[in-house]
Amino acid sequence: xxxxLPTQSLINQWVTICxxxxxxxxxxxxxxxxxxxxxxxxxxxxxxxxxLSNYDPFSKAFVLSRGIxxxxxxxxxxxxxxYKQNFxxxxxxxxxxxxxxxxxxxxxxxxxQVQVSV
Amino acid sequence: xxxxxxxxxxxxxxxxxxxxxxxxxxxxDDWHLVTFCEEPRVAYDRVNLSGxxxxxxxxxxxxxxxxxxxxxxxxxxxxxxxxxxxxxHKTVTSANGITIGYDNVVIATGSYPFVPPIPGxxxxxxxxxxxxxxxxxxxxxxxxxxxxxxxxxxxLGLECANxxxxxxxxxxxxEFAPRLMPVQVDDAGGTVLKNKIEALGVAVHASKSTTAxxxxxxxxxxxxxxxGDELQTDMIVFSAGIRPRDEIARDCGLxxxxxxxxxxxxHCQTSDPDIYAIGECALYDNRIYGLVAPGYTMATVVADNLxxxxxxxxxxxxxxxxxxxxxxxxxxxxxxxxxxSGAKEFAIIDSIQGIYKKIVVDESxxxxxxxxxxxxxxxYGNLLQLMQNQIVLPPHxxxxxxxxxxxxxSFAMGVESLPDTAxxxxxxxxxxxQICSAIQEQGLTDxxxxxxxxxxxxxxxxxxxxxxxxxKDQLKKAGVEVKNHLCEHFAYSRQELYHLIRTQKIxxxxxxxxxxxxxxxxxxxxxxVGSILASAxxxxxxxxxHVGLQDTNDxxxxxxxxxxxxxxxxxxPGGEITPDRLIVxxxxxxxxxxxxxxxxxxRIDLLGARVDQLPLIWKRLIDAGFESGHAYxxxxxxxxxxxxxTWCRFGVQDSTSLAIEVELxxxxxxxxxxxxxxxxxxxxxxxxxxxxxFGIIATENGWNLYVCxxxxxxxxxxxxxxxxxxxxxxxxYIDRFLMFYIRTANRLERTAxxxxxxxxxxxxxxxxxxxxxxxxxxxxxxxxxxxxxxxACEWKxxxxxPTKLMRFRHxxxxxxxxxxxxxxxxxxxxxxAFDDEKELVITGERS
Numbered sequence: 001x002x003x004x005l006p007t008q009s010l011i012n013q014w015v016t017i018c019x020x021x022x023x024x025x026x027x028x029x030x031x032x033x034x035x036x037x038x039x040x041x042x043x044x045x046x047x048x049x050x051x052l053s054n055y056d057p058f059s060k061a062f063v064l065s066r067g068i069x070x071x072x073x074x075x076x077x078x079x080x081x082x083y084k085q086n087f088x089x090x091x092x093x094x095x096x097x098x099x100x101x102x103x104x105x106x107x108x109x110x111x112x113q114v115q116v117s118v
Numbered sequence: 119x120x121x122x123x124x125x126x127x128x129x130x131x132x133x134x135x136x137x138x139x140x141x142x143x144x145x146x147d148d149w150h151l152v153t154f155c156e157e158p159r160v161a162y163d164r165v166n167l168s169g170x171x172x173x174x175x176x177x178x179x180x181x182x183x184x185x186x187x188x189x190x191x192x193x194x195x196x197x198x199x200x201x202x203x204x205x206x207h208k209t210v211t212s213a214n215g216i217t218i219g220y221d222n223v224v225i226a227t228g229s230y231p232f233v234p235p236i237p238g239x240x241x242x243x244x245x246x247x248x249x250x251x252x253x254x255x256x257x258x259x260x261x262x263x264x265x266x267x268x269x270x271x272x273x274l275g276l277e278c279a280n281x282x283x284x285x286x287x288x289x290x291x292x293e294f295a296p297r298l299m300p301v302q303v304d305d306a307g308g309t310v311l312k313n314k315i316e317a318l319g320v321a322v323h324a325s326k327s328t329t330a331x332x333x334x335x336x337x338x339x340x341x342x343x344x345x346g347d348e349l350q351t352d353m354i355v356f357s358a359g360i361r362p363r364d365e366i367a368r369d370c371g372l373x374x375x376x377x378x379x380x381x382x383x384x385h386c387q388t389s390d391p392d393i394y395a396i397g398e399c400a401l402y403d404n405r406i407y408g409l410v411a412p413g414y415t416m417a418t419v420v421a422d423n424l425x426x427x428x429x430x431x432x433x434x435x436x437x438x439x440x441x442x443x444x445x446x447x448x449x450x451x452x453x454x455x456x457x458x459s460g461a462k463e464f465a466i467i468d469s470i471q472g473i474y475k476k477i478v479v480d481e482s483x484x485x486x487x488x489x490x491x492x493x494x495x496x497x498y499g500n501l502l503q504l505m506q507n508q509i510v511l512p513p514h515x516x517x518x519x520x521x522x523x524x525x526x527x528s529f530a531m532g533v534e535s536l537p538d539t540a541x542x543x544x545x546x547x548x549x550x551x552q553i554c555s556a557i558q559e560q561g562l563t564d565x566x567x568x569x570x571x572x573x574x575x576x577x578x579x580x581x582x583x584x585x586x587x588x589x590k591d592q593l594k595k596a597g598v599e600v601k602n603h604l605c606e607h608f609a610y611s612r613q614e615l616y617h618l619i620r621t622q623k624i625x626x627x628x629x630x631x632x633x634x635x636x637x638x639x640x641x642x643x644x645x646x647v648g649s650i651l652a653s654a655x656x657x658x659x660x661x662x663x664h665v666g667l668q669d670t671n672d673x674x675x676x677x678x679x680x681x682x683x684x685x686x687x688x689x690x691p692g693g694e695i696t697p698d699r700l701i702v703x704x705x706x707x708x709x710x711x712x713x714x715x716x717x718x719x720x721r722i723d724l725l726g727a728r729v730d731q732l733p734l735i736w737k738r739l740i741d742a743g744f745e746s747g748h749a750y751x752x753x754x755x756x757x758x759x760x761x762x763x764t765w766c767r768f769g770v771q772d773s774t775s776l777a778i779e780v781e782l783x784x785x786x787x788x789x790x791x792x793x794x795x796x797x798x799x800x801x802x803x804x805x806x807x808x809x810x811x812f813g814i815i816a817t818e819n820g821w822n823l824y825v826c827x828x829x830x831x832x833x834x835x836x837x838x839x840x841x842x843x844x845x846x847x848x849x850x851y852i853d854r855f856l857m858f859y860i861r862t863a864n865r866l867e868r869t870a871x872x873x874x875x876x877x878x879x880x881x882x883x884x885x886x887x888x889x890x891x892x893x894x895x896x897x898x899x900x901x902x903x904x905x906x907x908x909x910a911c912e913w914k915x916x917x918x919x920p921t922k923l924m925r926f927r928h929x930x931x932x933x934x935x936x937x938x939x940x941x942x943x944x945x946x947x948x949x950x951a952f953d954d955e956k957e958l959v960i961t962g963e964r965s
Contacts, residue, residue: 017931026666029930061682062938066670070640079641081670081678
């Protein structure tokens, strides 16, 4: 069965960044993908993976991959390591300031390799 | 409906309070409000006038929020004095010739300072102390003055002396009565107050009647007294009492008292029912109330009556006062002079510390009638509540004046025992009932909103602790549990989680979450649990089950800075370092281009290290014999020391050696918050041990141990817990103290805050740590022994494990540092570029 993914046409190229075991469970890493800093998070010890911009708009530093991940009312999130604002891992929406939203990126795990597309 | 017109004469503190009340009661829909303000500025805080000389500006003192009057269509004429009320035509006319027709008038003209008829009283260099204009005139004159005298040693006179002192003058207070503040304190209290104030450098001359003020070339030079004495001075300020400003009322035929004051009834109405008078110009029951609180009450009464909010009445006011004069606490309340028949007194005088406390009780000793506190008025709020609510006193009323007896908590009545009518905030006359209903009806949950909604605690602030207790009590009753749950993932307090982890031997966050929590965790519970696990089992914090729990500082064993780089602080135990090691630090800093700075804890901070540089830097440091300083952890930081008896000619013990030993013993110990310590080699206390979580000071006979001090946001001195103890006892007590703190404190709670909340305070802590009242000291010592035995330098462990080093890269897929980091040079070192500098650097306009 073919699933029509609306974003699929925008996804031009998958870039392999690392094997999944290089991302320790419940931590993040940062990858450089076509000049962009992408924060990739692994929730739990399986293949639940999210990709956001690594740029923290509050501190203006590229640090989000080093934040603590967790959930707020079931929504997976990361807390900025600098001033602790939280961002929804699925949407990039800041949970502490509704006017702020950061970019998200397509991410997948194929044969235990993590791939990102920007 | 046409609006009625109300003219308020005077825009002082009470006049403004009245307008605020009218706004709060939504009266502006029915009333057209007009006010005349004689002074060139709107209402300001006259009570804190001396603040003008300690840096406050007229703008800081203002009570009127910008735009408040305009937003509520209140017409204000600033710098225009109302001069006439025409009761036949019902108009008020001002000095500038403005005439307003009124339905009602509120007179709030206040008072003027009384200047005794002393020859020379109008010489240049004599002043009164009432308005900002007065202060400006005083300040201008003080520039060419060295000595200043205040005539009048009452409440306002001492405030004024404070102002003179702030202006740098040699300050004298001359009082006609035999003691200072004759209205508020008795002879014994007056003596303590006089000594205390003289110790602050203000000369007090009591029982002095000024007979003449002598001038030369038109300027004040000295004053002469009835007893023949003289006092040289360059300026004189009169503060010999106040007189009501009632001339506008007299002129229109309103009833005034024999000695002045506009006569008012319970509704604050004058002899003309359309005209009210409030504040210091009003005479109620033959009495002028010269404090702001009764004036505020009158303002509320009038606003209530004009707005048909029932018949609120003014029935006199409590003249209880609590003030800080020249930094000295003075409080006087109720029947302070034992005028009630059969009244009995208890008093203590501490001439060394300058404290006087007296309570007056009824004949049976059951009820508190009044009291006087000088030097320490911390008991005021409590005593006032006992008196106002007629609460039955403990069997020994003198206990109210003394520290708690051994094994008992101090006699304080809980807020829940107060009746709803109990006045909590006397500045704004807010009762317990009003605060409780605001909390319930508006669902308030924090102190800031309670203050905003009820005004309680917004005056002198003395009732804030009571309001806080009240809030907690209300929330508890409402079932809005005063949650000490760590976060949404754990319905336990930190202390409970600590207990679970210890007793069930839980070793990982996932185990704890599965057994006792829900969800995935968050940035609150993860680091807290990570810290507990470390305190309990001392496992390496970057092991896979723990690494995701750590705040970024712990996760990379360094302190993150605003630009995402890190700082490196190696341990320098006791602040002692060899030249060779200093050279290594210099070389490393130079090689990696790090900014260097000496920390407050006698260590060296190397800043600006990229995450990928951290292992390389630490390799160098460890090879040179350094180890982690745990500056990144909620852990023992530093044990600061002086050079002690080894070098110092005053030292009595070897403080440096002890500091090193203590620092090495507790290094790496993780706690609810960071821990700081210091050891001083003598009582000169150069290491500032009394500002630390635990501090040690050498004595001739051993060591004194102080605990729970704090610098930071709310500085607090550490308290003495044991004296003249030997080193073994000292270490034993510190072991117990630290482990007890780690067991019971909340997350991110420093020892000082922890102690403040600990029921029974330092005495209780002594019982636990020294007398083993809980029977847990063996356990605490064993737990600490485990920590000491299992210590390992986290950086050494990390450097030795290539798999751990994988994480110390900015990009997982490219060997390249963070390209966004930009530094500029300042004073020969680098620092992060500001936003506006970044572009310049990138375009090459700045290096």
